[in-house]
């Protein structure tokens with residue numbers, strides 16, 4: 076089955092009791108048993124919920140994986156993976172990634188005795204010197220947030236396999252539609268379904284997809300024991316969002332390409348970070364591992380002051396100034412004070428994330444309106 080068909084049909088069956096074509100929202104906390112322990116496989120909704128199961132199955136299918144597990148947010152899914160570790164274990168993580176992941180690693184798990192090495196992974200073999208016999212996990216994000224750097228997933232996976240280290244790839248920016256890390260050798264794929272999968276900025280949700288049965292059992296145990304499960308209404312919204320992922324992503328990609336090229340020729344724009352430019356250092360890898368370049372990009376102004384950036388950020392009328400990304404509507408964001416404020420300034424600057432950097436999540440509106448809006452805001 077091709078991806079567009081899978082997005083609509085995978086994991087969902089007509090409801091067995093009524094034939095309802097859409098998966099019902101099983102808004103229940105518990106299930107009646109006919110005798111103690113005699114039940115239909117459903118006991119308590121933290122462990123089992125049919126709406127969630129339908130979504131988990133759909134997510135696994137479209138990521139070409141065997142198992143899906145859903146969580147109440149993207150960071151709850153990240154938290155579940157980190158709970159596979161014990162004090163003394165070490166993690167190699169990308170030095171350019173989602174600020175909330177960085178915060179979870181450094182403020183919660185470092186205290187719990189996990190050691191993190193933050194490494195620039197644009198050259199996959201850069202992780203080698205950090206691998207030792209305590210290394211359990213490599214955490215990668217590609218394209219990275221917000222600098223749109225590309226990590227070679229297959230190269231990273233080969234090193235991880237050789238050294239028997241788990242590789243998790245945060246696939247939020249690309250979505251299943253543009254990139255499938257499990258096919259390239261990753262062990263676990265993470266999505267903040269809050270973003271492109273939900274697609275309508277109306278739900279907080281996260282998921283993991285994996286192939287290994289044992290890994291799935293360990294993560295399922297964490298899911299039900301720690302309890303960060305999504306409610307059925309939220310699962311329904313993500314199931315509904317998935318059905319149009321391919322149509323939306325095609326438009327995000329074409330609008331994104333038009334805006335990136337437009338920004339690049341604008342006399343007041345400094346650098347444009349978008350992995351679809353042929354001279355982007357990750358272009359060759361991106362073209363190999365992605366089916367399109369998406370709607371995420373960042374740029375600086377030639378006037379690199381925070382004030383100049385703030386003026387643009389407060390002047391757009393179609394682009395809304397907000398955190399998050401991946402919805403149908405276009406958003407503009409200031410990573411230094413918004414999504415990435417939890418990364419210390421010195422480290423942010425050292426990683427290339429300047430105070431004037433502006434990030435765009437290009438939506439699916441008419442591209443002429445989007446360009447006109449940016450044009451009047453940049454002035």
Ligand SMILES: *Cc1c(COP(=O)(O)O)cnc(C)c1O
Nearest residue numbers: 148149150173220247267269280
């Ligand atoms: C938003 C985001 C997350 C966290 O997801 P939430 O659903 O907000 O908890 C993780 N990774 C990336 C790349 C994100 O953009």
